[in-house]
Amino acid sequence: MRLIKFLPLIIIVLLCIFFFFSLNNDTTKLSSPLVGKDVPKFSVDRLFNSGKMTNEDLISDRPVILNIWSSWCIPCRAEHDVLMVLSELYDVDIYGLNYKDNETEAKNFIEGLGNPFEKIGVDTSGRSAINLGVYGVPETFIIQNGIIIYKHIGPIHMNELDEKILPLIKDL
Amino acid sequence: MKFSFVSIFVCTSILLCFSAFAEETRAINLFKEVRCLVCQGQTIHESNAEIAEDLKTLIREKIVEGKTDKEIKGFLVEKYGDWILMTPPVKELTYVLWFAPIIFMAIGLIVIFRRKKEKA
Numbered sequence A: 001m002r003l004i005k006f007l008p009l010i011i012i013v014l015l016c017i018f019f020f021f022s023l024n025n026d027t028t029k030l031s032s033p034l035v036g037k038d039v040p041k042f043s044v045d046r047l048f049n050s051g052k053m054t055n056e057d058l059i060s061d062r063p064v065i066l067n068i069w070s071s072w073c074i075p076c077r078a079e080h081d082v083l084m085v086l087s088e089l090y091d092v093d094i095y096g097l098n099y100k101d102n103e104t105e106a107k108n109f110i111e112g113l114g115n116p117f118e119k120i121g122v123d124t125s126g127r128s129a130i131n132l133g134v135y136g137v138p139e140t141f142i143i144q145n146g147i148i149i150y151k152h153i154g155p156i157h158m159n160e161l162d163e164k165i166l167p168l169i170k171d172l
Numbered sequence B: 001m002k003f004s005f006v007s008i009f010v011c012t013s014i015l016l017c018f019s020a021f022a023e024e025t026r027a028i029n030l031f032k033e034v035r036c037l038v039c040q041g042q043t044i045h046e047s048n049a050e051i052a053e054d055l056k057t058l059i060r061e062k063i064v065e066g067k068t069d070k071e072i073k074g075f076l077v078e079k080y081g082d083w084i085l086m087t088p089p090v091k092e093l094t095y096v097l098w099f100a101p102i103i104f105m106a107i108g109l110i111v112i113f114r115r116k117k118e119k120a
Helices: A002-023 A074-089 A103-113 A127-131 A158-171 B002-031 B050-064 B069-080 B092-119
Strands: A043-046 A052-054 A064-069 A093-099 A119-123 A139-144 A147-153
Touching: A052 A119, A064 A074, A074 A093, A074 A103, A074 A158, A093 A127, A103 A119, A119 A127, A127 B050, A139 A158, A147 A158, B002 B050, B002 B069, B050 B069
Parallel strands: A064 A093, A093 A119
Antiparallel strands: A043 A052, A043 A119, A064 A139, A139 A147
């Protein structure tokens, strides 16, 4: 009976602990339900070449990276150096999906900063990005055998490349 | 003859108006149930963020294609997860969320009734 008197207090303390930990939960980085599933079908025009870039391009037994970027996206510029390092130093194919961009500006971006991509697809309407569950740029998918292994939201920083992306790729 | 053509024309336009109105109402109701993922606290109905506008266009198109509300929501959940719906679905993971308030209220009521009995 004595315990019952303290029950409300105990509940409140437990709730406080729960809420405290929830506060530190970053809800702007949402896990994707597409992880573990096949890459959704898409087919888009290419930025520099004629022809299409499709989901089939991303099917390989080696790890493949799909990066959604845009020239108007400032974090993408910061991330671009990391992608350049990744493409030059490591044996991994990177594909780009240019999100709701202006063709000339997108081309200038790549010509100015370098091209780490095997192919760049253009998603002017943003519809393919929605199909991929993208809600902002940049976002990056790691894909193997056509299955999404990991999704990174926001720019990949150098330390994240070392700590998250590279170990994942090496394990595949 | 002329009269019947005119009346058919008028009738179809009225019907089209009504169906467009019904579609738009459905679209708006759906907008109010879908979360804007970059603003989070807002629905896409309240938001004019770019992704919210894109999702609105997509929902309108799916309605025109003849998709049901359930199919449209299912598509969004498949791509973005349950978080995109303002009302969390009732499933194993959310049982506590949905039923804990009812259980707590029941416990409270039981305690109150017992006390009253003790006093009586």
